Amino acid sequence: MTKSALQIARAAYQPKLPKALASGNVKAVAGAATQSVADQEAIKALFPNTYGMPLISFEAGESTKPAAMNVGVILSGGQAPGGHNVISGLFDGIKKLNADNKLYGFILGPGGLVDHNYMELTADIIDEYRNTGGFDIIGSGRTKLETVEQFEKGYEIIKQLGIKALVIIGGDDSNTNACVLAEYYAAKKYGVQVIGCPKTIDGDLKNDMIETSFGFDTACKTYSEVIGNIQRDCNSARKYWHFIKLMGRSASHIALECALQVQPNVCIISEEVEQKDMSLDDVVTYIAQVVADRAAQGNNFGTVLIPEGLVEFIPAMKRLIAELNDFLAKNSEEFSHIKRSHQRDYIISKLSPENSAIYASLPDGVARQLTLDRDPHGNVQVSLIETEKLLSEMVATKLDSWKKAGKYVGKFAAQHHFFGYEGRCAAPSNFDADYCYSLGYTASMLIADGKTGYMSSVRNTTAPAAEWLAGGVPITMMMNMERRHGEMKPVIQKALVRLDGAPFKAFAAQRDRWAAETDYVYPGPIQYFGPTEVCDQPTKTLQLEQAK
């Protein structure tokens, strides 16, 4: 494998650990019993073996040394920078407990467990991947672990390999499934522990005990670097409006964090759009007004950040998509015989008057995407909708009408971007390298202490790493009941952007100034070596949330 100069230098980086873990001798201290965030009775009934367990914190002290054991690890879902460091922290942790301990990686996600596809992760392999981005050490996948057949197939290979504990590195859904699996193995008395680790660039797996999901820091810094570069280009040529869509699935944490880092002219926050019951036209009018006001000052350029999940948060669009899903599911045969050039009119003639009017107002390309790109369940894949083009085309149309009415004098030319995959496998920032290594190491301590159904937790993350607090949180504590595919299910509560939270408030207090003025910030690339204020800053989101 040919390595870049940075990769070679970075391999030597020793991630920092919380003081208690670095001490070498670690004891687990149990806190008070816990309960789920909501629906306590229902969750308790579904998780009789793993409900109500205490919070665990690790302190320096006499530790118990368990007998030699084997551990399995799975990377689940979308990539996030730092996954390899979770695995190397876990590896170092179990080797410290006993040099004979072994680590097995299941290949390409949870499917590897079910299909018995695995490899042993030896020291040589681990050393190749320390402090690197990506999940390629064992690969990742999106198979959901949710059926008894899958649990039993998994148990077969777990037994065969003598695995005592399984670590699942994933987002809210994967950790929900980790908890269901922990409960199942506990109920069956199989003696297999299951531990989760909080992963996702989306930043939506967080609560009082999980301050942030790993990967969010590096991904946001990577996007902010590129947005900063675009802003400098934009401010140099002064002739384009850049519409930039950012990944993040439903939640707008990534867009908000990037806005705080780069100070764009516009950033839309889906959660606010929903709360204010804004229509698509309201969003378009808001952007067009900023464009017009800047044009009046002679500034025909700017930047607009758009979270990828926006369309789902516009109540009227949600209703349109729901009706389209139903209609096309029932009439797919007839629809497939309609000539492409007539499809738009056909749909307009079939929908309810309200949805038909909205559909008719959409640009051609987006209208087509809404009818074509469906997932295997028949749903529109909203992440494929080019929201950045939808908004810029609608803004252009609105500006034309304002021009005719004498309300706008200016030029509007747009460029479009979508940033997502660019940031998911970036080399982890110092924060993510340290945080991930600590999460993995903490997971090994939870295993040593015999815990199951816990998520690895590292807190106090705006302080230097030595002051971080390592421990475990029962996953049932984060759960509530939600309707999924028509049924009530226990799931980890997803954390959307809180409009009463400090990050949103800081953004809202400054956005009008950012819209009018050109006060761009250019964060530049992530730095791995150099002054601590350049290399070790956590996200603005964390700094604002944790500010005392």
Ligand code: FBP
């Ligand atoms: P996870 O929720 O699994 O961490 O994935 C995050 C994410 O990057 C989202 O931001 C994005 O919508 C989705 O994955 C894209 O999925 P895919 O990798 O399957 O294209």
